Amino acid sequence: MLSPTIVASLLTRAADPIGPTIPMRTAMNSSDWIRRFHRWTSIVFTTTVAANFVAMTKGPPPAWITYSPLLPLLLLLLSGLYLFVLPYARTWLGVRRGRQAAHAQSMAAALPE
Ligand code: HEM
Numbered sequence: 001m002l003s004p005t006i007v008a009s010l011l012t013r014a015a016d017p018i019g020p021t022i023p024m025r026t027a028m029n030s031s032d033w034i035r036r037f038h039r040w041t042s043i044v045f046t047t048t049v050a051a052n053f054v055a056m057t058k059g060p061p062p063a064w065i066t067y068s069p070l071l072p073l074l075l076l077l078l079s080g081l082y083l084f085v086l087p088y089a090r091t092w093l094g095v096r097r098g099r100q101a102a103h104a105q106s107m108a109a110a111l112p113e
Contacts, residue, residue, distance in 0.1 A: 031086055038079040045072035 048069040055061035 031083070034079050034082050038076060038083060041072050041075050041079065045069055045076055048072060 048065075051065055051068065052061060055065045
């Protein structure tokens, strides 16, 4: 079965023979993976925070419960910063690729027939 993403990719290519500056994604790439990781780690983090509140109803919680949100929070920070930078990195790469394509076109136009 053709997925909607593949159909969209084929239509984009048909409309633009040179192809999009940034290729359409058809498979799960690393940023999808990080986004899914960030989403699930947020569930783990929320659970550890909730566990702290539950544990506090029974007196001071043990240190491992108190500090258990820190590891998922660190992982969220790292993956979140990656997700934050991603759109800007795409723009920088896209601009560079666009400039390269324009340069290649002008060089090709200067060649004798
Ligand atoms: C600690 C620093 C964190 C940073 C720098 C960060 C950054 C980000 C960024 C940049 C995005 C993508 C937004 C977008 O593309 O629209 C994102 C998505 C998200 N963040 Fe965070 N985040 C952090 C912590 C958290 C925490 C503590 C939670 C929840 C407990 C959380 C839950 C989510 C969820 C559920 C998404 C949507 C993921 C998806 O696309 O399915 N994040 N975050």
